[in-house]
Amino acid sequence: MNGIDMGWWWLIGGVLLLIAEVLAPGFFLLFIGIAAMVTGVFVLLFGFGLAPALALFAIYTALAVYLGRKVYANRPVPSSARHLNDRSAQLIGRSAVAVTSIDEHGGRVRLGDGEWSARGAAVQPGERVEIIGVEGNCLIVEAAPKLGA
Structure with missing residues (x-):
């Protein structure tokens, strides 16, 4: 050849x-x-x-x-979703409803169709909370601002 x-x-x-x-x-x-x-x-x-x-x-x-x-x-993939592959971080800023009383030791919230462990500000069942952080599978919450207040 x-x-x-x-x-x-x-x-x-x-x-x-x-x-x-x-x-x-x-x-x-x-x-x-x-x-x-x-x-x-x-x-x-x-x-x-x-x-x-x-x-x-x-x-x-x-x-x-x-x-x-x-x-x-060296080419980062641009993304409009900052937490695209961090599903729990996508929850930050969302609101949920307390299922049990919540304090710094724990409690439960309903988010969508599921319940999550939560801890943070003292909240009574039925009150709205805002998710401000995530640690493992526990949501860190604070009381949501009251509408019209």
């Missing part, structure tokens, strides 16, 4: 790796596919044999992975 034929095989292999990345995304085959395609271009241009082509492929793969990690590791 001459260098020209081998160059086309490198390019075809690179394209197949890119297609595999699209079908089963893991964001790693992209770098290997790019390295294979660059190797294919160099083999087509300069007619390298198998050993130099493999060496180039190894170098280009390492370089592509290094640059890819540099670029994508």
